Amino acid sequence: MRPAGEGRLRIVAGEAGELPGIPPASVHLIVTSPPYPMVALWDEMFAAAGAHDYASMHALLTNAWRAARSALVPGGLLVVNIGDALRSVDGEFRLWPNHSAVVDSCESLGFRSLPYVLWKKPTNKPNAFLGSGFLPPNAYVTLDCEFLLIFRNGKLRAFPPHDRAREASRFAKAERDRWFSQVWTDIRGARQATGDRRSAAFPPAIPERLIRMFSCVGETVLDPFAGTGTTLWEAVRLGRNAIGVENDPRRLEHLRAVAERAGYPDF
Ligand SMILES: C[S@@+](CC[C@H](N)C(=O)[O-])C[C@H]1O[C@@H](n2cnc3c(N)ncnc32)[C@H](O)[C@@H]1O
Numbered sequence: 001m002r003p004a005g006e007g008r009l010r011i012v013a014g015e016a017g018e019l020p021g022i023p024p025a026s027v028h029l030i031v032t033s034p035p036y037p038m039v040a041l042w043d044e045m046f047a048a049a050g051a052h053d054y055a056s057m058h059a060l061l062t063n064a065w066r067a068a069r070s071a072l073v074p075g076g077l078l079v080v081n082i083g084d085a086l087r088s089v090d091g092e093f094r095l096w097p098n099h100s101a102v103v104d105s106c107e108s109l110g111f112r113s114l115p116y117v118l119w120k121k122p123t124n125k126p127n128a129f130l131g132s133g134f135l136p137p138n139a140y141v142t143l144d145c146e147f148l149l150i151f152r153n154g155k156l157r158a159f160p161p162h163d164r165a166r167e168a169s170r171f172a173k174a175e176r177d178r179w180f181s182q183v184w185t186d187i188r189g190a191r192q193a194t195g196d197r198r199s200a201a202f203p204p205a206i207p208e209r210l211i212r213m214f215s216c217v218g219e220t221v222l223d224p225f226a227g228t229g230t231t232l233w234e235a236v237r238l239g240r241n242a243i244g245v246e247n248d249p250r251r252l253e254h255l256r257a258v259a260e261r262a263g264y265p266d267f
Helices: 040-048 054-072 098-109 164-170 173-179 207-215 230-235 249-260
Strands: 011-013 025-034 071-082 085-089 093-097 112-120 147-154 220-223 241-246
Touching: 011 230, 011 249, 025 054, 025 207, 025 230, 040 054, 054 071, 054 098, 071 098, 071 207, 098 112, 098 147, 147 207, 173 207, 173 220, 220 230, 230 241, 241 249
Parallel strands: 011 241, 025 071, 025 220, 220 241
Antiparallel strands: 071 147, 085 093, 112 147
């Protein structure tokens, strides 16, 4: 039996750049992690969509940010989890600053950037440095954080005084102090137990925190790159309605199987 107060769930087969069947201005919060440009794990997927270089990969992602803007209510928030990439191209080793490309795209689409969060990825190899040894100046900093880029769709949302759903979503002072700081070093639990090491799932603590920070009970949370559904399961557990969009049939099958086992009602 599902606990009282859980939200409803909708799983949509389709493209993040199209968001089929999701009406304009119907989503309060988007928490998502897209495929990362210039990270080898995603090369095949970008290539299948006709994107072979950094610019065209980000052009594809920009379609998703455009659709996200239209799905959000005025004042709704988009949170994009993304990491930069390190990769040699034509013999030159470079940092590919995915976070700045996403900021540029979203700003040009009319989103407004809010202060972002850097979260430190848990590692079981704390002494492993990717840099090149102990002699200056040719070592480089280990890439061990990811960005949570936060964008608002227009002006602040307005609420009537003492709005009940908002009051019911209040967080404690200790939570506020920890969550609204710019560097998160306490994210544990790494990956979901999907048995698939290539799932690129983020730790459930990421969407859990963001959903409590940026949405109210009863509102709608969307993940247009749903993957294993980490955002969806957290949203439903926290009393929000969740919509997941995914274009990979294997992932969709997994999402539907989990949803069916849990008995989440559709909406
Ligand atoms: C980084 S993973 C998301 C992981 C997710 N946050 C989780 O915790 O499981 C990106 C997902 O986006 C899906 N995807 C890639 N391109 C897509 C597109 N154009 N439309 C919808 N889904 C897409 C991939 O199949 C993959 O499951």
